[in-house]
Amino acid sequence: MKQVYLDHAATTPLDKRVLDAMKPYFSEKFGNASSLHSFGTDAMEAIEKARESIAKVINAKSEEIVFTSGGTESDNLALQEIGYSNRGKGNHIITTKIEHHAVENTCKFLEKDGFEVTWLDVDKEGFVDLNELEKSITGKTILVSVMHANNEIGTIEPVAEIGKICKSKGVYFHTDTVQSLGKEKIDVEAMNIDLLSASAHKFYGPKGIGFLYVRKGTKINPLMQGGIHEKGLRPGTENVPGIVGMEKALNLAEKEMEKENIKERKLAKKIVEGVLKIENSWINGPPVGKKRLSNNINLGFDFVEGESMVLMLSDKGIAASTGSACSTKSLKPSHVLRAIGLQLVKCHGSLRVSLGKGTSAKDINYFLQELKPIVKRLREISPLGGK
């Protein structure tokens, strides 16, 4: 059966060129980077080369990159540890209502432990209000955490403007770029970002590896205790093949970004045009071409259950999702769709389609062809009505 993968926001296939770059580090240059002998120094050199190259992509210094096991760990290290390390200054954190669960639930965890969290509203396209953000900052505020691009509806937040506000107010600015790194240009200097979370498997790199950018001079302690790795911020034997793979993947993504974005935006428009011909359907998030990830389309359909759509599409070999992969099994309506003001009943009829390097116009034709009868079928059996 034809296989069409339209869930690149959940994860991406490892690029073959990335696997090739990783291969020598599995069984030949396999040393522990902390070892003094040549196997160790070879591993350490590979890590430091990768660190320098990754830093360059976001205009950071090499020593500001801390390797972690992925986006969730990066978010936890940033939020928990900025929180606990700066409690002397204040206990107030500002974030939004549409963050990834790794940020959202870490903030809720801190709330239970005595921190005050301001949850910023977003408008109907998912954008935060810069005035509201600025007004929320008090003398007790230690951190603002706003994602760069939303994982469900693709909204690209004005991080440069947020960074400017945070800098002028003297509070740390953390941004989760798990969805945007490798798809949008990021410059931690120009954008005044103090902490930035990233995950390799979202840009055709390996699973189980990510990094946290931490601006030099930031007051932060490690989340875990152990050996003196990563300048004391993250203990544990370094995942050398993972780190090397992440570097390769990020550099490929940067090189191919412009071309990919043009292609994906074109395909996204094709999807939108095709889908909006279906009655009682709509797009969640900003219009394609506006400040939205080029590969993300979030569709809405009345009288349809998103999960049923996903399963019926899967039967046709098409992989799509209702929203964040991390919450697909929770059955709760998306907190992002709720935050943009979508009625509860309409939240359940969402379908996230996320394009990637391998996506072709043919794939989109197949998707549109299969989607229409599925929506029709589901509406026929819907207890909510429909045609």
Added chain:
Amino acid sequence: MKQVYLDHAATTPLDKRVLDAMKPYFSEKFGNASSLHSFGTDAMEAIEKARESIAKVINAKSEEIVFTSGGTESDNLALQEIGYSNRGKGNHIITTKIEHHAVENTCKFLEKDGFEVTWLDVDKEGFVDLNELEKSITGKTILVSVMHANNEIGTIEPVAEIGKICKSKGVYFHTDTVQSLGKEKIDVEAMNIDLLSASAHKFYGPKGIGFLYVRKGTKINPLMQGGIHEKGLRPGTENVPGIVGMEKALNLAEKEMEKENIKERKLAKKIVEGVLKIENSWINGPPVGKKRLSNNINLGFDFVEGESMVLMLSDKGIAASTGSACSTKSLKPSHVLRAIGLQLVKCHGSLRVSLGKGTSAKDINYFLQELKPIVKRLREISPLGGK
């Protein structure tokens, strides 16, 4: 130049058969295990199959295995979270003076946060005293953490006896098996283990993946916040190739354990016999053949700096270490060697040799041949004396 890798306690090369098992999960079956479509369910099935197989090896239930990024994370999750989740019952933790830094420093971290930690002494071979351990347990004790096998001197602690004591006293028992899993038989039921840390790269599996066994019913919260993965104990997109690779590696290690142990013990004896011919040299830890990891030999030489030995051996293509890879760069004398009562000056002259699957008798001959002139040379230039 000839390359002889004798640092398997630091890390091991990925077994080619393990890489073969991982390969399909990089770019073909690459789905996010939380996704509802077939790419997701394929990934989830692979994970659950691996979980069941790993559980079986240690006689655990499948749902008691929590995948982590490695040994350090497993130790932190176990110790920090047993600590914080059971503070209502008590604040006392018992551990030893020879734990890996991931356990040692987590206990020190908890000590600073109001926990009381008893640091058990060990005898001159590195063994804990069961009576002392039992006497240390009070009404406030919530956890005993004693490693299965020591990473520097190979001592295998009496975990079954410790487990029995902990069970009878109603306190949790955690053991770090990072050095022993795949080399020694472990049965969490027979040994009454409640929590067990493991890391794949120590048994020819990939770096960046490990697990924590958590006995059903144990009161513990997650270290990180995010999605609902791993029964809520460890959020983040699962590292599918890593998990599949860890399972394959563990099963191979179990199958080949007996044969490997016999071979390694023979080679270890050869090393000991060869080295003890050098004047003013000795063995740290239990004698080979006693309760000691079959692949570990920790040698001591008077009037020699361990680091210089490691570097000069490295120039001859031989990889060995002074002790734990995680602390090689700290310049502090080994806390393990100090704990077994070795004089400070003697701690600096240690050399850890750790054998593996690929180690041959020829390798050992080469090592012995190169070691002797190195020790002689270093003694000649030593300010401490020597011949």
